[in-house]
Amino acid sequence: MKNRWLIENGTFITMDPQQPVVEGWLAVENDRIAGLGTGQAPDEERKLGAELVDGRGKLYLPGLINTHGHAAMSLLRGLADDLRLQDWLENHMWPMEAKFTGDDVYWGTSIAAAEMILSGTTTFLDMYDHMDRVAEVVEQSGLRAVLTRGVIGLCPPDVQTAKLNDAIGFAKSWHGQAGGRIRVMMSPHAPYTCPPDYIERIVAAARELGLPLHTHMSETAAEVAQNVKDYGVRPVEHLDRLGLFSGPSLVAHAVHLTDEEIALLAERGVAVSHNPVSNLKLASGVARVPELLKAGVTVSLGTDSAASNNNLDLFEEIRLAALLHKGVTGDPTAVPAPEALRMGTVYGAKSLGLEGETGVLQPGLKADLISVRTNKPHFVPATDYVSHLVYAASGADVADVWVDGKQLLRERQLLTLDAERIRFEAQRAFDRLRA
Ligand SMILES: CSC[C@H]1O[C@@H](n2cnc3c(O)ncnc32)[C@H](O)[C@@H]1O
Numbered sequence: 001m002k003n004r005w006l007i008e009n010g011t012f013i014t015m016d017p018q019q020p021v022v023e024g025w026l027a028v029e030n031d032r033i034a035g036l037g038t039g040q041a042p043d044e045e046r047k048l049g050a051e052l053v054d055g056r057g058k059l060y061l062p063g064l065i066n067t068h069g070h071a072a073m074s075l076l077r078g079l080a081d082d083l084r085l086q087d088w089l090e091n092h093m094w095p096m097e098a099k100f101t102g103d104d105v106y107w108g109t110s111i112a113a114a115e116m117i118l119s120g121t122t123t124f125l126d127m128y129d130h131m132d133r134v135a136e137v138v139e140q141s142g143l144r145a146v147l148t149r150g151v152i153g154l155c156p157p158d159v160q161t162a163k164l165n166d167a168i169g170f171a172k173s174w175h176g177q178a179g180g181r182i183r184v185m186m187s188p189h190a191p192y193t194c195p196p197d198y199i200e201r202i203v204a205a206a207r208e209l210g211l212p213l214h215t216h217m218s219e220t221a222a223e224v225a226q227n228v229k230d231y232g233v234r235p236v237e238h239l240d241r242l243g244l245f246s247g248p249s250l251v252a253h254a255v256h257l258t259d260e261e262i263a264l265l266a267e268r269g270v271a272v273s274h275n276p277v278s279n280l281k282l283a284s285g286v287a288r289v290p291e292l293l294k295a296g297v298t299v300s301l302g303t304d305s306a307a308s309n310n311n312l313d314l315f316e317e318i319r320l321a322a323l324l325h326k327g328v329t330g331d332p333t334a335v336p337a338p339e340a341l342r343m344g345t346v347y348g349a350k351s352l353g354l355e356g357e358t359g360v361l362q363p364g365l366k367a368d369l370i371s372v373r374t375n376k377p378h379f380v381p382a383t384d385y386v387s388h389l390v391y392a393a394s395g396a397d398v399a400d401v402w403v404d405g406k407q408l409l410r411e412r413q414l415l416t417l418d419a420e421r422i423r424f425e426a427q428r429a430f431d432r433l434r435a
């Protein structure tokens with residue numbers, strides 16, 4: 001039984017350079033976009049008996065793609081603000097995370113999934129623990145996700161091995177599951193928490209499994225200095241020597257880079273997840289995004305966790321990416337609005353190995369799309385919708401969300417998650433953790 005539906009009289013911001021804005025119709029069949037065109041839908045579309053969706057007063061665009069986060073840490077939102085990364089991580093996050101159960105990860109990830117759907121994210125990357133529980137939430141919520149069991153190697157060799165085996169087992173169980181909506185990467189947490197030989201073991205496992213690698217890298221100046229002290233080289237060269245860039249890889253942050261390191265990342269085809277809000281909140285610095293883009297590096301956007309942001313609204317990351325680098329460089333043309341929107345959609349898909357699957361409204365690609373209501377003062381005048389989406393919109397403007405052609409949000413009502421139950425359980429989980 002084909003599930004076919006047709007949006008009429010909509011404005012589609014496709015992110016397809018061939019036809020960037022389409023005033024017209026979009027058809028979906030099952031999980032993929034079946035057609036897109038200007039004006040009225042052709043008669044044959046209507047004869048297919050598709051369910052009709054009235055697109056008047058709405059902008060449609062590809063679902064947003066959040067390429068770095070730790071969803072369950074939404075339970076720790078606001079717990080430890082105004083701290084530098086190492087203090088925040090070692091003295092506040094890790095002691096609380098040591099108490100996390102699988103249920104805590106389930107409810108923390110659920111509240112994050114609800115927030116992401118409500119703010120227009122359709123795909124997210126998650127690096128955490130208890131990943132089976134994270135995968136359960138992805139299955140139930142209908143989101144698309146790249147999941148990675150983050151491993152910290154500051155432990156005895158037998159525990160290192162147990163963690164690596166857990167990550168390998170998770171990858172074998174879940175890669176390609178949830179109707180293909182779940183993909184997996186392998187993740188050494190960071191160069192400062194994983195000894196070199198351990199990173200090499202994780203790299204070898206990833207190559208054996210045919211999976212990309214993901215890690216935190218060069219987030220703070222202190223991290224870079226410590227890497228030089230410990231290993232005699234900066235993190236980029238250190239990870240390159242360990243083979244981390246020998247295949248598909250995505251690094252989070254990449255804040256403190258030299259010109260030579262930018263060139264190496266470009267040459268190796270390493271993608272970067274730029275997390276501007278988290279980098280500012282932890283006083284880590286500002287990544288050299290204009291130089292990375294100019295060098296040809298794929299730069300996407302991530303929120304990091306709600307404990308260092310403190311929301312998961314990717315519209316905010318898009319807007320900040322378009323503003324921050326203008327201010328830092330003094331160049332008003334740095335990261336123009338269309339590029340910032342590509343970072344939150346197309347470049348996100350490329351960073352996650354999902355290019356040609358999602359991130360663009362184009363026949364044949366997955367029906368991962370969102371709508372934004374434009375009957376609001378901050379969308380007046382109806383001039384440049386890309387400008388409004390980047391410089392005026394927020395996640396609160398999202399009305400509808402579809403992933404794989406299945407609706408997850410209708411007029412801001414969650415359809416796959418019980419928002420009230422999730423809020424209750426997430427609060428209860430935090431109250432227990434805090435006790
Ligand atoms: C091993 S699971 C993930 C691990 O990462 C920690 N984390 C959260 N945010 C950051 C960040 O910005 N830099 C480094 N590590 C981070 C999280 O607390 C988990 O322990």
Ligand SMILES: [Zn+2]
Pocket residue numbers: 068069070216252304305
């Ligand atoms: Zn992180």
